Amino acid sequence: MKFKQYGNKQGSLVVYFHGTPGAITECALFDEHAKKHNLNIICFDRFSIAPEIHGRDYYQLIATIIKDTAKGKKLDIIGFSIGCHVAIEICNLLGEQVQNLHLVSAAAPLESGDYLQDMAGGAVFKLAMHYPHLFSALSYWQLLLAKISPKLLFTLLFSSAQAEDKLLSQRQGFKDYLMPVLTSTYSSKLKGYLRDVNHYVTPWKKSLSICSTKTNLWHGSEDNWSPIAMAEYLANTLSCSKKVNIVEGASHYSCLFTVAEKICLQLGDNS
Secondary structure, three states: OOEEEEEOOOOEEEEEEOOOOOOHHHHHHHHHHHHHOOEEEEEEOHHHOOOOOOHHHHHHHHHHHHHHHHOOOOEEEEEEOOHHHHHHHHHHHHHHHEEEEEEEOOOOOHHHOOOHHHOOOHHHHHHHHHOHHHHHHHHHHHHHHHHHOHHHHHHHHOOOOOHHHHHHOOOHHHHHHHHHHHHHHOOOOHHHHHHHHHHHHOOOOHHHHHOOOEEEEEEEOOOOOOOHHHHHHHHHHOOOEEEEEEEOOOOOHHHHHHHHHHHHHHHHHHO
């Protein structure tokens, strides 16, 4: 499976699970911090896995690839947004081989609370849950938009941005960073995106009771993509979680940008 490496290739292994939408280049913001703290951060292109592979087979394939990469050594995992769901499933398969799990702007199981009305993407998740064919049609429309006008797609996706995410979305550097990620998701990797969303909206809170990995939660106080109630639920449900590290004034992506260095510092100290 294709992957991107950031930081020091001889450093301690960290596996990053990008968001949905997302791509392996999303992890680039960790590069400088990973070099400073002697970390080798790898992001695998899970959207490229054959679309007919679903459920446990999907997670088992990813876990096997990580095991082959780690060669018996311990590793740490970082998940962002819906990538946190995938990260938790993988931790359950890898067990004690994973030392630390960092969940950033985490999306909790939808069946665990009444979140949809407070989520910027709530309508999309409702479609995926109750009208999957309409959700698929919407996604293919976004694919067309990504090819014709990626700037317009970016504008539509961030039309509901608030707090620091709103400011971040107006910066050209952030647009240059994220637009290729969105274009990749809605063009060549659409079926992988659809699989991740469909997995996410299917009940999975039982996976939380199995997870025994030491977990750190990072969440923006103004996140309207993954409401902070999701992080609070995860903190109260995961057996080895600490309190939520709240980033005041941050929303979804701004939280990720704020805590990237802090996570690398912690993982570097623990290696």
